[in-house]
Amino acid sequence: MKGEKEDMKRSKQNSGQILLIAAFIMASLLLSARLYILEVGKITAETASHSVSDLILAANVGSRHVVTGSLANISNGGSSSTLASNLARWSSLIDRQYRFGKNVLNYTLRESSPYSYGVWINWDINGTGISSAYVDFTYKLSDQEVDVDYSYFINVTTIVLIECSYRIVSGDTKQVNATIKVLNEQDSALAKQIAVHYKFSDSWLIPNDYQITDYGNGTYVTSFTVDIPSETVQVSAHVVDQRGVFVQANATAMQV
Amino acid sequence: MFDRKGQTRIIEAFFSIAVVFSVLLISATLPSQPDLTGQRELANLGTQALMKLDANGTLGNLIVQENWTVIKTSLDVLLPLGVSFNLTVYDVNMLPINSQAIQNSNLQGHEAVSVEYVCATQTTNTEFFVLRLQLAWTK
Numbered sequence: 001m002k003g004e005k006e007d008m009k010r011s012k013q014n015s016g017q018i019l020l021i022a023a024f025i026m027a028s029l030l031l032s033a034r035l036y037i038l039e040v041g042k043i044t045a046e047t048a049s050h051s052v053s054d055l056i057l058a059a060n061v062g063s064r065h066v067v068t069g070s071l072a073n074i075s076n077g078g079s080s081s082t083l084a085s086n087l088a089r090w091s092s093l094i095d096r097q098y099r100f101g102k103n104v105l106n107y108t109l110r111e112s113s114p115y116s117y118g119v120w121i122n123w124d125i126n127g128t129g130i131s132s133a134y135v136d137f138t139y140k141l142s143d144q145e146v147d148v149d150y151s152y153f154i155n156v157t158t159i160v161l162i163e164c165s166y167r168i169v170s171g172d173t174k175q176v177n178a179t180i181k182v183l184n185e186q187d188s189a190l191a192k193q194i195a196v197h198y199k200f201s202d203s204w205l206i207p208n209d210y211q212i213t214d215y216g217n218g219t220y221v222t223s224f225t226v227d228i229p230s231e232t233v234q235v236s237a238h239v240v241d242q243r244g245v246f247v248q249a250n251a252t253a254m255q256v
Numbered sequence: 257m258f259d260r261k262g263q264t265r266i267i268e269a270f271f272s273i274a275v276v277f278s279v280l281l282i283s284a285t286l287p288s289q290p291d292l293t294g295q296r297e298l299a300n301l302g303t304q305a306l307m308k309l310d311a312n313g314t315l316g317n318l319i320v321q322e323n324w325t326v327i328k329t330s331l332d333v334l335l336p337l338g339v340s341f342n343l344t345v346y347d348v349n350m351l352p353i354n355s356q357a358i359q360n361s362n363l364q365g366h367e368a369v370s371v372e373y374v375c376a377t378q379t380t381n382t383e384f385f386v387l388r389l390q391l392a393w394t395k
Contacts, residue, residue, distance in 0.1 A: 030279050054372065
């Protein structure tokens with residue numbers, strides 16, 4: 001009986017300390033809950049802030065590289081299915097990248113004339129050679145916060161224009177002058193490699209003494225001497241642009 | 257004796273209330289929305305740097321050539337002073353392929369932002385890579 005009374009007395013004496021401890025516990029709980037809410041908010045906001053824009057921009061730039069690389073492959077003798085297979089791999093990679101929602105990159109190869117399977121290569125026009133690829137893209141991204149539907153197209157076109165003429169030096173010896181212009185998407189562009197050929201007896205030959213003057217603005221001038229009895233000279237320019245796309249352009253040189 | 261006990265109780269209660277109120281005051285000063293301006297800015301800087309490097313296919317070519325030193329130097333130039341970075345290049349199976357570290361300083365101890373970027377090469381033999389760029393303000 002006496003012991004119970006002493007216990008009660010002691011507990012009453014300690015009640016102030018318990019109050020303080022309880023206050024500390026409450027305070028720490030309040031503070032940690034507040035900090036936790038702040039940290040969770042930070043993670044969510046971060047995810048929403050830069051993942052979406054990064055993916056859209058990267059998809060656009062990467063799509064251009066895929067189309068350009070595929071056109072370079074096809075124009076250098078690769079299979080015409082290269083563009084479709086590369087785009088399928090690219091689309092699959094993009095689809096896998098976004099882990100917070102649905103992410104789909106669809107593509108349609110241009111089929112309307114003159115394109116076929118997204119590619120148009122024409123090296124038979126007199127004075128002009130074209131290597132081109134055209135693909136339409138639709139990028140769809142959706143999660144809890146964003147719903148993006150973004151359409152764009154990629155058109156990669158390299159055009160080579162060639163103009164040539166000759167003057168008779170003596171007998172069948174002719175000096176041929178040719179001006180070659182390189183265009184990327186209608187703008188002047190530099191070539192990585194240029195080779196000039198002329199036709200003699202159904203064979204394309206490389207002139208012995210030809211030199212190319214680079215004007216630095218996508219215009220190249222070449223001059224060479226040939227011994228051909230015919231009244232015209234068939235000239236061909238084989239150009240690889242800075243992107244690796246190959247174009248061949250043929251022209252007939254007439255006497256000036 | 258009883259008066260002293262009463263005073264002690266009052267002081268204890270006062271301290272308890274003070275503790276709870278001070279915590280409430282501290283939590284009120286914390287921002288209700290996290291300030292992500294710095295992190296967003298850092299992420300944008302990282303994305304812009306990679307985009308610039310990738311704009312004409314240079315980034316893909318450097319990866320194919322395994323020229324990690326030039327990638328590191330380019331990022332040093334493209335990113336402002338006071339930004340530390342660490343770049344890891346993965347193949348399509350998410351296996352790291354950079355044989356040496358592409359970083360300008362150690363990010364340990366700094367609050368880092370991670371930017372993920374998919375890269376396609378502009379070569380005739382098209383290859384794909386995933387890049388993870390970690391950035392932190394160091395100054």
